[in-house]
Amino acid sequence: MPININIIRSVLIERVLNETVSVKTILFKDRVSSKAEPGQFLMVWIPGVEELPMSVMVADEVDSAAITIRRKGIGSTALFNKRIGEMLGIRGPYGNHFKIAPNARTVLLVGGGTGLVPLIRLAAKLNEMRICCTLIIGASAKREVFFENTADAVLSDTKHKIIVSTENGDYGFKGTATDAMTQALKEETFDSVYTCGPELMMKKVLAIAYAYSLPIQASLERHMKCGIGICASCCIEDKLVCKDGTVFCEKQLSKMNEFGRCYRDKTGRKIVY
Structure with a gap:
């Protein structure tokens, strides 16, 4: 049933x-x-x-x-x-979900904080499909790093690289997740980019992907009260993150003036980042 x-x-x-x-x-x-x-x-x-x-x-x-x-x-x-x-x-x-191109060979995942959750699930799927993957885990310091070992285990059946970046430089690559992304793109070629995490980080990921002419998908976060498209508390302009997302591609993101600029709090007030 x-x-x-x-x-x-x-x-x-x-x-x-x-x-x-x-x-x-x-x-x-x-x-x-x-x-x-x-x-x-x-x-x-x-x-x-x-x-x-x-x-x-x-x-x-x-x-x-x-x-x-x-x-x-x-x-x-x-x-x-x-x-x-x-x-x-x-x-x-x-909600919808990340889509993997049939001809994908090597992809880049960029995440920060609990935004890593959908990326780890995506990594598991990439592992099943034997698609090469580089995962960037961004954190402020070593004490805030998590999922490094989980990601390594999830990607055990495919060629992969895990790059941990810390802003204070006490572990891994010194700098932000987007700094690590820029460095990775200088060293390797990717078919596409997937990202989830703080919106200001994702805004930079989008800009970098544009510069390299790479397709990108981002999973957005907004306040939600119903999750089924009724209350509209998760709106970002004319889109509802719960129904139209949470995943949006570069064409959709480029048309969202609010993306990376502002969001709505629980009362619906627009708050500028």
């Missing part, structure tokens, strides 16, 4: 991984979520608190999925504090 993804499903937290002092990954059994495409998201209900959109992370068990949380606001902190054996509610997965 088909499952209605719009009805909340209760899931039991089976494992919790501490990625950094402020980032955790929560794993749970859910067959529908386990089949999510790279870039799709879940609406995660924290009982009595809030419902949040969360990208679907890979999991190492059959019919399992995961979400990765950075402790920040009320909702994310409540989710961060969840323990093994507690329950969550989930809807979805929703």
